[in-house]
Amino acid sequence: MRKLLIVGIGAGDPDHMTVQAIRALNRADVVFLPDKGEEKAALRHLREEICARFIEKPCKTVTVETPQRAPAASDYRGVVDDWHARIAENYERLFRAELAEGQHGALLVWGDPALYDSTLRIVERVRASGLALDWEVIPGISSVQVLAARHRIALNRIGEPVMITTGRKLAAGFPAGQDSVVVMLDGEQAFARIAPGDLDIYWGAYLGTPDEILIAGRLADVAGEIEQVRAQARQRHGWIMDTYLLRRREA
Numbered sequence: 741m742r743k744l745l746i747v748g749i750g751a752g753d754p755d756h757m758t759v760q761a762i763r764a765l766n767r768a769d770v771v772f773l774p775d776k777g778e779e780k781a782a783l784r785h786l787r788e789e790i791c792a793r794f795i796e797k798p799c800k801t802v803t804v805e806t807p808q809r810a811p812a813a814s815d816y817r818g819v820v821d822d823w824h825a826r827i828a829e830n831y832e833r834l835f836r837a838e839l840a841e842g843q844h845g846a847l848l849v850w851g852d853p854a855l856y857d858s859t860l861r862i863v864e865r866v867r868a869s870g871l872a873l874d875w876e877v878i879p880g881i882s883s884v885q886v887l888a889a890r891h892r893i894a895l896n897r898i899g900e901p902v903m904i905t906t907g908r909k910l911a912a913g914f915p916a917g918q919d920s921v922v923v924m925l926d927g928e929q930a931f932a933r934i935a936p937g938d939l940d941i942y943w944g945a946y947l948g949t950p951d952e953i954l955i956a957g958r959l960a961d962v963a964g965e966i967e968q969v970r971a972q973a974r975q976r977h978g979w980i981m982d983t984y985l986l987r988r989r990e991a
């Protein structure tokens with residue numbers, strides 16, 4: 741049977757690689773490197789740097805072209821489902837062609853594979869399509885952990901929950917009944933569209949990389965500054981990844 745090692749590689753700094761992740765890469769016969777086009781070239785370079793730095797034996801690398809996702813109109817789930825189906829077909833073809841029976845393949849997943857990443861769902865699809873496949877998941881340091889560490893904050897208040905959500909969901913308003921909300925995948929700066937009320941924001945972009953930017957303060961005071969800094973950085977680099985914690989002030 742073919743076996744996949746689904747390895748969390750951390751969120752931007754090669755030093756995020758855990759000992760377990762490094763060992764997993766060194767067990768792989770083939771490393772599959774996703775290529776999401778020019779926009780994410782910087783992310784591909786980090787994956788290549790990780791392979792060059794940590795893999796100590798000869799190892800085949802295979803580039804995986806990621807199909808473009810159709811623009812999400814009203815049927816967001818349908819569009820994503822179709823996109824995942826095409827990615828799964830692509831992976832199945834590559835696994836059959838590039839990975840022999842009994843070999844180990846590694847998939848390098850940004851941050852942690854369990855958090856807002858589709859790799860595990862896609863691998864389930866590949867197995868469901870009939871390819872005999874086993875896999876192991878190696879956790880990684882997520883961007884959320886790096887955000888908290890860089891701002892030197894705990895994500896939760898004592899004994900209280902933390903919600904992790906998307907910019908798309910936040911756009912409908914700050915979730916009722918929550919006081920600590922982490923927002924990922926926010927291409928539309930939803931933080932600047934909601935009522936700032938008594939919220940603080942802890943924002944981070946390019947976390948873990950030499951280009952990291954951190955801004956924190958009352959949302960009402962810093963939302964405009966974050967929008968401006970974000971737009972400038974995005975233009976300079978051609979891409980941006982940012983995440984933030986919104987937290988109600990204690991009375």
Ligand SMILES: C[S@@+](CC[C@H](N)C(=O)[O-])C[C@H]1O[C@@H](n2cnc3c(N)ncnc32)[C@H](O)[C@@H]1O
Pocket residue numbers: 751752850851852853854855856857881882883884923924925926944945946947948949981982983
């Ligand atoms: C597809 S999700 C992947 C999350 C990843 N699995 C993790 O554990 O962080 C991509 C989102 O993660 C966040 N993100 C990932 N890396 C980041 C970084 N270095 N700095 C800031 N945000 C990051 C952004 O919100 C981005 O839109």
